Amino acid sequence: MQTLADLRSQIDALDAELLRLVDARAGLGAAIAEAKARENGAETQGSQLRPDREALLIRKLLAMPRQSASDAVVVRIWRELISENLRIQGLSRDSVGGGLHLNLSSQEHSREVLVWARERFGFAPGFSYVENAVAAVQAARDPRHISVLSLDPRGGAWWARLLAEPKVRIMAALPELSAGRFHAVALAAITPEPTGDDVTFWVSDSPQTENRIIESLSHNGLAAEALCAAQGLKLFALHGFVQENDPRLGSPELGSLSGVIGAAARI
Secondary structure: OOOHHHHHHHHHHHHHHHHHHHHHHHHHHHHHHHHHHHHHHHHHHOOOOOHHHHHHHHHHHHOOOOOOOOHHHHHHHHHHHHHHHHHHHHHHHOOOOOOOEEEEEOOOOOOOHHHHHHHHHOOOOEEEEEOOHHHHHHHOOOOOEEEEEEOOHHHOOHHHHHHHOOOOEEEEEEOOOOOOOOOEEEEEOOOOOOOOOEEEEEEEOOOOOHHHHHHHHHHOOOOEEEEEEEOOEEEEEEEOOOOOOOHHHOOHHHOOOOEEEEEEEOO
16 A cells, blocks of 8 residues: 555646657747748648647557556646747747737627637737627738637627638637537638548528428438527538538529538547
């Protein structure tokens, strides 16, 4: 039988080793930024975000053998490690601020949005409130910025604006660890990449009911879930990664103003 003092001594030793490893991992951030600059050149001016790579990493970690640590703690720890790494990479290429910045709407109806944003993107990014959802979409055009907005219908069909945005796309669904429906999304100036377990966001102005639209999509080989409806427009989550030009979404009964506005990887 080990004494309490023995157990606390073991924890102290593990804490010291964890700190050493965390510091070593963080120290690679600057080296990664330099490697990106050498190998990718001008592409390094784009977004630092790689949600596809992050999802694959976290899935691999969650699949590894464990005895005590929960899935939630694994995700939270690695989200913070990734967040810190991106901050350091940002400092290497932008001495003014570095890293990423979160934007939320001051007209937000959900108090949990900031909590969900921090769970997904960590505490390294700064954050601020912009005037409304329209301003948040505009802010997300900057590759250093992420905007997080709820899908509360009281906020209107702001998401339909992404149909006219050439680069800004939904790239994360929140809350990340929820098994239920999504309540918020994150926007960024990136092109989502497939990971093998994704959800695609699609807008339609079809006058049909949500159930009829879901039925039509099913006939085209697409599984869908209704997420939000406002101002005569409807937002759906399509199971899997669906390309923006997928012909299965071109049926007349699916609306004349419709389109894919992003995708998010599940973990």
